[in-house]
Amino acid sequence: xxxxxxxxxxxxxxxxxxxxxxxxxxxxxxxxxxxxxxxxxxxxxxxxxxxxxxxxxxxxxxxxxxxxxxxxxxxxxxxxxxxxxxxxxxxxxxxxxxxxxxxxxxxxxxxxxxxxxxxxxxxxxxxx
Numbered sequence: 001x002x003x004x005x006x007x008x009x010x011x012x013x014x015x016x017x018x019x020x021x022x023x024x025x026x027x028x029x030x031x032x033x034x035x036x037x038x039x040x041x042x043x044x045x046x047x048x049x050x051x052x053x054x055x056x057x058x059x060x061x062x063x064x065x066x067x068x069x070x071x072x073x074x075x076x077x078x079x080x081x082x083x084x085x086x087x088x089x090x091x092x093x094x095x096x097x098x099x100x101x102x103x104x105x106x107x108x109x110x111x112x113x114x115x116x117x118x119x120x121x122x123x124x125x126x127x128x
Contacts (some may be wrong), residue, residue: 004023006052010044030102032083049121067114068127077106 018036025031046069050061083100115127 005049007047007060008044010042012042013038013040018074025069029086032085034081034083035079037078038076040059040075042074043070045070045125045127049124051121057120062119063124064116065123066116066118066121066124068124069113069116070127071110073108073110075106077104079104081110 016036016038018034020032020127021033022030022032046067048067048069049067050063053061055061073115080103081100083097083098086097088095113128118124
C-alpha cells in the first residue's frame with residue numbers, strides 16, 4: 001500500500017503544421033513554396049517521498065531522504081523550400097527550368113532538476 005505514495009506525471013504537447021503555396025506570376029513562370037513547422041514540449045515530474053517505503057524495513061528514513069525530479073524538453077524545427085519554375089514550348093520541344101533551395105533549422109533545449117533532503121514532505125512538490 002505504501003508504494004502508492006510515489007507519483008510520476010508527464011505532459012506532452014506538439015504543434016505540427018505544413019504549407020504548400022503556388023502562384024503563376026506570368027505565362028510559363030510560376031513560384032512555389034513548401035514549408036513546415038514542428039514545436040514540441042515535454043514536461044515530467046517524479047516524486048519519491050520517504051513514505052513510499054515500508055517503515056518496518058526502511059530504518060532511518062525521513063523526509064531528508066525524499067527525492068523529487070523535474071525535467072522539461074522543448075524542440076523547434078522548421079523547413080522552407082522555395083522554388084521557381086519556367087516552362088516553355090518551342091514547336092515539338094519543351095524546356096523546363098527549375099531552381100530552388102532548402103532552408104532548415106532545428107533547436108532543442110533540455111533541463112533537469114533533482115531535489116533531495118527536504119525539511120518536510122510538504123515541500124517535495126516545490127522543486128522549481
